[in-house]
Amino acid sequence: MMYTFEKIKVDQPLIHCMTNVVVTNFTANGLLAIGASPVMAYAKEEVQDLAQIAGALLLNIGTLNNEQVDAMVLAGQAANKTGVPVILDPVGAGATAYRTETTKRILSEVNFAVLRGNGGEVAALLGESGMIKGVDGSTTLPKDVLAKKAKEIFNTITVITGETDVVTDGEQTYEIANGHPWMTKVVGTGCLLGAVLGAFLSVNKENPVQTLAEGLAFYGIAGEIAYEQAKDKGIGTYQEAFLNVLHQMNVEQYEQYKKFSIIE
Incomplete structure (x- = not known):
């Protein structure tokens, strides 16, 4: 049996990322590290063509503007026509009315394979109480309850990340306990995750729910191993180590570290 992260290296799927300017370089390098092929394209004149030939499409609203959102909708609808999975990362939803309403618009006009956000972001989209600090957020609602409600309302598999991660399609729900706090100290780790999950789904x-659980575990394990390698040197070294582990992780490490289980 070939693990999904091994298959990515064999298939080298093209992942079309419409992401924010803060994380473009890190996202591209992270995808290359796992064996995928990134393309960053935003012009409405070409996004439909690229989205239709990609293995997956990531829409990330981190530094949104109206022109980019229009292009995202065009790309998402084109991907829908050819069955390309689309992943939405609603960065900072709930922080401003513009972000929240824009995300709701995109959700209403594009069919998503995955909605991936933190508890505060997803709570804001559902009209539930949550706390937003900058583009980070949390909620007091249990992640599995929140994720199932999002699946029901938005009709998409939902991933909620945090100290532990949850993924559900409304029937199967997995909890993933891999990861390390230092992952939150490197800009772009959350945004790269959306692209990595797209690569997992593409192959x-x-x-899909199990595939995403495996992707979340793989990603969290990389954070744990990178910390072991960089803890005495600091965050700069940690970022480098994280990319290296994404590139070099083997089956033995994955099996040793993985911590995910079906909770329903």
């Missing part, structure tokens, strides 16, 4: 669509 393994058989059981």
Whole structure:
């Protein structure tokens, strides 16, 4: 049996990222590290063509503007026509009315394979109480309850990340306990995750919820191993180590570290 992260290196899927300017370089390098092929394209004149030939499309609203949002909708609808999975990262939803309403617009005009956000972001989209600090957020609602409600309302598999991660399609729900706090000290780790999950889905669509759980575990394990390698040197070294581990992780490490389980 070939693990999904091994299959990515074999298939080298093209991942179309419409992401924010803060994380473009890190996202591209992270995708290359796992064996995928990144393309960053935003012009409405070409996004439909690229989205239709990609293995997955990531829409990330971190530094949004109206022109980019219009292009995202065009790309998402084009991807829908050819069955390309689309992942939405609603960065900072709830921080401003513009972000929240823009995200709701995109959700209403594009069919998503995955909605990936933190508890505060997803709570804001559902009209639930949550706390937003900058583009980070949290909520007091249990992640599995929040994720199931989002699946029901938005009709998409929902991933809620935090100290532990939850992914659900409304029937299967996984909890993933991998990761390390230092991952929050490197700009772009959350945004790269959306692209990585897209790469996982692009090569393994058989059981999407399980595939996403494996992707979340893989990503969190990289954060843990990178900390072991960089803890005495600091955050700059940690970022480098994180990319290295994404590139070099083997099956033995994955099996040793993985901590995910079905909770329903």
